Amino acid sequence: MEIQSRKLLNISFTSVGVMAILLMAISLVVLLFPIFMKGMGAFVFRETVENRELMLQRFGRGNREEVMADVRETEAARKPVYELMERFEEEMSKADSEFRRKYRSEYGDIKEMIGELLGPGPGDREGALIRKRYGKVRMDRALAKLDQILKVETYDYSDTSSMGKKVLKPRREIFSGTTLEPVFTILEKDINKMMKPGLKFYWRFLFDKSQDAHFFGGIWPEVLGTLYLSIGAMIFAIPFGIVAAIYLAEYAGEGRLTRLIRVSISSLAGVPSIVFGLFGLAFFINTMNISNSKSVMAGSLTLALLVLPIIIRASEEAIKSVPRGYREAAMSLGGGKWHTIISVVLPAALPGILTSIIVSLGRAAGETAPIIFTAAVSVGKPLAIWQTLSQPTPALPWSVYNLATEHEAVNEIRHVQYGMVLTLVVLVLLLNLTAIIIRKRVSKKLRR
Amino acid sequence: MIRWIRIFSSILLLTSALSLGTSDSAYAGKADKIVIDGSTTVGPIAKAFAEYYMSNNKDVNITVSESGSGNGAKSLLNKMCNIATMSRFMKDGEFSAAVKNGIMPVAHVVAVDGIAMIVHPSNPIKELSVEKVREIYKGKYTNWKQLGGPDVKIVMISRDTNSGTYETFEKLVMNKERIEENAEYVGSNGAVRQRVQSTPAAIGYVGLGFVDRTVKALTIEGVYPDSRSIASGVYPIARPLYMFTDRYPRLGTHLHAFITLYLTPRGQEIIEEIGFIPVTQYKYNK
Numbered sequence: 001m002e003i004q005s006r007k008l009l010n011i012s013f014t015s016v017g018v019m020a021i022l023l024m025a026i027s028l029v030v031l032l033f034p035i036f037m038k039g040m041g042a043f044v045f046r047e048t049v050e051n052r053e054l055m056l057q058r059f060g061r062g063n064r065e066e067v068m069a070d071v072r073e074t075e076a077a078r079k080p081v082y083e084l085m086e087r088f089e090e091e092m093s094k095a096d097s098e099f100r101r102k103y104r105s106e107y108g109d110i111k112e113m114i115g116e117l118l119g120p121g122p123g124d125r126e127g128a129l130i131r132k133r134y135g136k137v138r139m140d141r142a143l144a145k146l147d148q149i150l151k152v153e154t155y156d157y158s159d160t161s162s163m164g165k166k167v168l169k170p171r172r173e174i175f176s177g178t179t180l181e182p183v184f185t186i187l188e189k190d191i192n193k194m195m196k197p198g199l200k201f202y203w204r205f206l207f208d209k210s211q212d213a214h215f216f217g218g219i220w221p222e223v224l225g226t227l228y229l230s231i232g233a234m235i236f237a238i239p240f241g242i243v244a245a246i247y248l249a250e251y252a253g254e255g256r257l258t259r260l261i262r263v264s265i266s267s268l269a270g271v272p273s274i275v276f277g278l279f280g281l282a283f284f285i286n287t288m289n290i291s292n293s294k295s296v297m298a299g300s301l302t303l304a305l306l307v308l309p310i311i312i313r314a315s316e317e318a319i320k321s322v323p324r325g326y327r328e329a330a331m332s333l334g335g336g337k338w339h340t341i342i343s344v345v346l347p348a349a350l351p352g353i354l355t356s357i358i359v360s361l362g363r364a365a366g367e368t369a370p371i372i373f374t375a376a377v378s379v380g381k382p383l384a385i386w387q388t389l390s391q392p393t394p395a396l397p398w399s400v401y402n403l404a405t406e407h408e409a410v411n412e413i414r415h416v417q418y419g420m421v422l423t424l425v426v427l428v429l430l431l432n433l434t435a436i437i438i439r440k441r442v443s444k445k446l447r448r
Numbered sequence: 449m450i451r452w453i454r455i456f457s458s459i460l461l462l463t464s465a466l467s468l469g470t471s472d473s474a475y476a477g478k479a480d481k482i483v484i485d486g487s488t489t490v491g492p493i494a495k496a497f498a499e500y501y502m503s504n505n506k507d508v509n510i511t512v513s514e515s516g517s518g519n520g521a522k523s524l525l526n527k528m529c530n531i532a533t534m535s536r537f538m539k540d541g542e543f544s545a546a547v548k549n550g551i552m553p554v555a556h557v558v559a560v561d562g563i564a565m566i567v568h569p570s571n572p573i574k575e576l577s578v579e580k581v582r583e584i585y586k587g588k589y590t591n592w593k594q595l596g597g598p599d600v601k602i603v604m605i606s607r608d609t610n611s612g613t614y615e616t617f618e619k620l621v622m623n624k625e626r627i628e629e630n631a632e633y634v635g636s637n638g639a640v641r642q643r644v645q646s647t648p649a650a651i652g653y654v655g656l657g658f659v660d661r662t663v664k665a666l667t668i669e670g671v672y673p674d675s676r677s678i679a680s681g682v683y684p685i686a687r688p689l690y691m692f693t694d695r696y697p698r699l700g701t702h703l704h705a706f707i708t709l710y711l712t713p714r715g716q717e718i719i720e721e722i723g724f725i726p727v728t729q730y731k732y733n734k
Contacts, residue, residue, distance in 0.1 A: 128717035129496060148661070157572035162598045163648045164570040213495045286526055293483040293528050294513070372515070377483075379495045380511035381502065391481055392511050406514050406636040408492045408658055408722070 032425070039422020042415045046139035047200035049074045050119055054134050054216055059208070070196050077193035080186050082121050085111065088180040106174055110149065114187075117145045118194065130212035131409075137216065139197040141412065146191055150184055205419055213379065214403060214416045221382040223423060225296070225393030229375060230365040230431070232300025232388065233307060237364075238357060240304075241311030242346075245353075248312070249319040250341055269309035274369040276306045281373040296388035299375025299395075306370055307360035314359070318352025319345060351443040358435040362428045368397040378402045396424040480702050482510045486520020486533035487612050488636040489655040490689045492722045493559060494533050497709050500718060501702075508702050514636070517612030524692055525549050530703055532692040535561065535612030535655070556691045558710040559724040562656045562678040563617060563685040564665040566641065568648040573597050575667040578684055581621050584651060587628030592649065604631040605643045605652035613637065616687045617653055653685075657723035675720070679729045689724065 049070045055061045088107065092100055119135035120126060127133050136142035152171045155164035172184040187194075208218030252258045280302030284290050291297055322345050330340040346353075368376075376398035383393050403417045404410065484494050491514035498510035520532035521539075525546035538546070538553055546553050565581055567573060573595055576584075583589050585604055593599045606627055607614040618624060634640055640652040645662040656673055659665045665673050669684050677683040697703040709715040716726035 127721055128500075128714055129721045132721055153569070153661075155570050155572075160572070160598060163568070163600060164572055166570065212499060213492070285528060293481075293523075294511075377511040377513040378491070379498050381509045383509070387509070391509060392483065392513070394511075402514070405639045405642070406488050406491060407638055409660075410638055410642070411660075411662070 035418075035421055035425055038415075038418040039425075041140075042205050042419025042422070043203060044199070044201055045415070046197045047202075048135070048137055048139055048142055048195035048197055050135040050195070051137035051200065054137055058130070058211055058216070074194050074196055077190050078118055078121075081114065081118075081183055081194075084180055084183045084186070085114070085121075088178060088183075091179050103175070103178070106171075107180070110171070110180075113145060113149045117142060117149065131215045134216075136195075138415065139195065142191070142195055142197075146187060150188060206423065209382065210379075210416075214399075214407070214413050215409070219396070219399070219416070219420055219423065221380055222394045222396045222399045222420060223427070224382045225376075225380075225395040226365055226397070226424070226427065228296050228383065228385075228388050228393060229299050229303060229371060229395055230361055232296060233303035233364040234357065234361060236301055236304035237307050237311055237360065241308050241356075242315055242353060244308075244312045245315035245319055246341060246346075249316045250337070250345070265309045265312055269313065272369070273306060273367055274372075276302055277370040277373045280305070280370060285374065291390045293390070294373070294375050294377065294392035295390050296375055296383065296393050297390070299371045299392075300388075302370045302374045303364045303367060306367065307364050310360045310363070311353075311356045314356030315349070315353045318349040318356070321352065322348045347442075348446060351439050351446070354435060354439040354442065358432050358439070361431050361435060365428050365431060366397055366424065368401055371395055371398055378406070396420050396427070400424070480508045482508060482531065482703055482706060483529040484510065484512045484531045484533060484691075485515060485523040485529040486513075486531075487517040487535040487689070488514040488638070489517075489535040489561060489613055489657070490533035490558070490691070492657055493689070493710075493719055493724065494531075494691075496718045496722060497706065497715065500714070501706050501709065505702065505705075510706070516608065516610035516635070517615070518610040521546075521692070524553065524694065525551050527551065527694075530693065531707065534690045534692060535687065536615040537690065538692065551694045553692045553694065554696050556693065556707055556710070557688045557727050558691050559689045559719045559726060560678060560686060560730045561689050561724050562673040562683045563613060563620070563653050563687070564656055564659050564673040565651065565653050565668060565685075566644050566659060566663040566665055567651050568644060569662075569664045570648050571597060571664065573666065574664075575670070577669055578621055581668070582623065582625065585622060585627050585631065586625055587630075600649045603647055603650040604628065605640050605647075605650055606631045606633050607637075607640065607653070608633045608635050611635075613653065613655060617685070620685050620687070621653075655724075659723070675723075675725055679725045679731065681731050688727070688730075 049067075052062055052067045053071055056064060056067045092103060092107070115121065115124070115135075117135050120133065136145055150171060151168045152174065154167050154169055156167050157164040159165070170184070172181060175181050175184075202218075205218040206223060207220050209220055211217035248258065248261070252261075280298055284298040284301050285294070290301070326344050326348055327340055330344040331337075335343070375392050376395045377392045378394060378399065380392060380394050383391055400417055400420045403413065403420070407413065482498075484498065486494075491512065494512045494514075498512050502508060502510055517532075517534040517536055520529070520534050521542040523529040524532035525542065527549065532553075537555065543553060565576065571592070573592065576595070580589070580595065584595075584602060585606070589595055589602065591599060591601055604627075607617070618627070632643065634643060637654045637658040640654050641658050641660070641663055644650045644652045656675075656678065659673070671677045671683045673683050673685075678686045691707060693703065693707055697707055710719065710727065716728060719726045
């Protein structure tokens with residue numbers, strides 16, 4: 001080949017490589033940036049007075065005097081709203097039936113939405129659910145609710161050839177001429193006085209239990225459950241994985257059987273994770289009866305099976321790549337085979353083995369499918385360590401999915417979902433980081 | 449090597465210490481658990497009951513999973529849960545399988561629910577008859593134009609066949625006739641709502657507790673689904689919601705206190721606030 005074309009090939013190859021890396025970096029940023037920004041919304045947000053009241057009453061946090069002063073202040077600002085509503089109700093009761101028919105359902109809507117925004121008003125019965133006892137605790141949700149109150153969403157169906165068009169109409173127009181009309185101006189103008197927003201750094205989001213199915217509070221049971229599951233999986237997978245790898249690399253001959261075992265392990269690594277989940281349910285719970293319901297134990301065992309092939313294959317490669325000279329030197333000093341493996345080969349292969357553990361730890365923490373049938377629930381307490389043997393737990397990956405699809409009030413609690421995603425990503429990164437640091441120190445020691 | 453074992457065990461110790469700090473270790477001796485599995489429709493009730501009950505009884509751990517009524521029944525007959533929440537009654541097959549496994553399922557009707565037909569709010573259709581809904585899902589009507597709407601193809605959303613809501617829909621609306629093949633099957637009430645709120649041409653069905661402002665519930669046979677029309681029995685697509693236990697729980701147990709929660713005033717308030725109808729308000733019209 002001519003030198004010129006070789007150079008050209010070289011350049012084009014490098015540029016394609018660089019492009020690929022750039023593309024990956026960009027997609028990583030595009031992916032991680034929103035996760036980070038939206039996820040931070042669960043930790044840092046503008047809270048309203050309702051949140052301070054909630055924190056005081058449900059968690060016993062905050063200065064009672066200050067919070068009560070805030071509450072009184074906002075109550076004073078809210079008073080005109082309730083007065084107007086009362087006066088309108090009076091007007092309705094006195095007016096003729098046509099007036100009543102015209103406004104009854106509209107007013108019912110507004111009353112309901114104001115209740116959602118500000119919490120129960122004076123004289124209202126206290127709700128049974130915690131979500132009914134407080135107004136909007138986050139300013140962004142409060143403003144969205146305010147928008148709904150101010151503008152009514154109607155659809156214009158006049159064009160029969162297509163779907164209706166959304167029309168936003170100020171609700172004030174509906175009530176023009178009634179005593180309720182000024183309420184909209186007051187709400188719009190005084191929303192800050194009514195809610196007293198302030199910046200809140202809610203780091204306890206990580207360590208609080210959830211209140212009222214994730215409406216309020218934090219995600220501690222999920223975080224703890226994820227830690228249990230992934231560390232539990234490692235407890236089962238690491239010893240078995242390494243022993244199997246040692247056997248395959250050091251003891252098993254190169255026969256047809258070993259080849260078959262290797263192929264099996266490799267294909268096991270490619271089995272979809274839901275299959276492991278169903279297997280875990282059928283084997284560990286229904287057949288082995290290790291617990292009489294879903295449990296962390298069953299989930300950990302299933303996850304261990306899932307990551308076992310990764311650990312075995314990578315550890316085997318690591319053990320095999322230890323130079324022959326090491327073994328020969330150890331043997332020549334009189335060490336037996338077992339002794340050689342334990343004191344020479346394994347330490348030398350440790351960085352490689354640790355890499356496989358890092359990869360599988362992240363995988364175990366993030367997997368959803370294997371734990372659906374074996375360990376994960378959507379509501380539960382944080383478990384003590386002995387309870388993990390018999391009880392199921394909430395876990396981050398499953399709860400993210402559950403909140404996104406099954407929760408009855410998805411739109412109100414998006415921030416919790418995002419917070420969980422961020423926590424999961426950071427948790428996996430942290431677990432990996434510790435493992436990476438450990439690996440670095442090991443290999444440094446080896447080089448010495 | 450030994451050092452690594454030491455580090456590893458210290459991580460273990462650390463997590464166990466963390467968990468000790470947060471759990472009620474004083475109660476560990478008489479710790480009790482109630483495992484609930486089943487319907488996504490009954491899920492909100494089960495979750496709210498669980499939290500209410502746990503806040504008053506610190507020594508119990510109640511876990512709730514929502515994997516569909518069919519899975520709830522399977523869990524109960526495999527002795528994997530204490531309570532199966534179901535939005536339909538147990539089928540004969542499930543019942544006999546349970547008895548064979550030594551389980552005697554006992555039904556507790558905890559609430560009544562209406563199945564609302566929902567469309568996107570931009571859809572001009574306001575009202576349908578049960579028969580029209582059936583014809584849509586049978587594939588006879590494929591375009592909203594045939595029902596007096598715009599010229600847009602109908603997107604049918606249905607629950608998966610594991611769901612009790614699906615079974616009720618099949619029984620009360622479809623008359624056991626097959627749903628047309630190209631209907632889209634999704635796994636939960638929330639997912640149906642999500643599909644409908646993002647697809648203008650869609651129609652779907654969900655439990656009343658899942659209807660919110662983002663979708664439009666249709667008037668069926670002249671009756672709009674709300675708590676009043678369902679409680680009085682005039683709304684045609686209504687069904688009871690169940691919790692199944694193995695035998696009637698013994699008096700004085702947590703399970704007994706939990707399963708009878710729906711009869712207490714507090715329990716009924718919770719059911720009402722979530723958007724279902726307490727059984728005491730339901731007037732059977734048959």
